[in-house]
Amino acid sequence: MAISRWYPIREVATLQDRVNSLFQDFGGDNGTVTAASFAPAVDVYENGEKVVLKLDIPGIKEEDLDIRVENQTLSVRGERKFESEEKEENFHRIERRYGSFFRSFSLPITVDTENVQANYNAGVLKLELKKKASAQPRQIEIGTAA
Template identity: 60%
Template sequence: MAIIRFTPFRSPFSDLSLLQNRLDSMFQDFEWSAEQNEALTTGNFVPPVDVYEDSQKVILKLEVPGIKQDDLDVRLEDQILTVKGDRKFEKEEKEENFHRIERRYGSFVRSFTVPQTVDTESVAADYNTGVLTITLNKKAEAKPKQVKIKVGSSSASEQAAKQVEAA
């Protein structure tokens, strides 16, 4: 059972005031740059991404069909990987000739926090058939190490016992 503190002269609005203060403190440090605000309001195309990891590397695969390689920007700064791009609407056909437009167009920005185990100096990006693959190699100290066990005729404790007997 929870213990509830009794406050005899509590205002009916004190709970609302407390909630307002908590929300204010939560969003106080949350600042957006103008570039991020623009991307959030204008971008309606968000490419799906697969992120997977093995013992050697972290790999991200973004589906960006119809986007030219020159229209993609991949940056890694302060452990934040940012991918920006722009899918442009082709104006070859007049819009009134279209019966339906379901593909999304516009700018996008995707950001990912990179783990400390990743070597930020060895990042590779490859673009093939509409899929952008970003490979982040792990640092050598982050890779798992396997210790080999030597199999011999006698163990170290047996050798020590033989040395004691000989003396």
């Protein structure tokens, strides 16, 4: 029986290569342009008066966005289209994602779904949802006891 050396680093590298090939097969990353969906990054914060969402969606035109509020759920749908001036085979690398996306957010009942403002500037979609008057903080005055 021959004794062979065990190289744990080589085993890990082999495993990593196998996992990478699985993801490449799944994502279709074989040098061609694919219309893979993506999920834009979102910041969500609130203060006493409103809830604010900021979505990073550079390269998407306003007419390619669909924003809806239904049953206390805010949904944003859009599409980034691949606009190639060159043929696909002339690209060396394509890392930006193209295709459609869909994000939905459950809204608290304190949000007034009738009062939503949307602004789109420099690739950032900003949605402001005002809170209902009953949900906004108010100052309580202290009375004197008789």
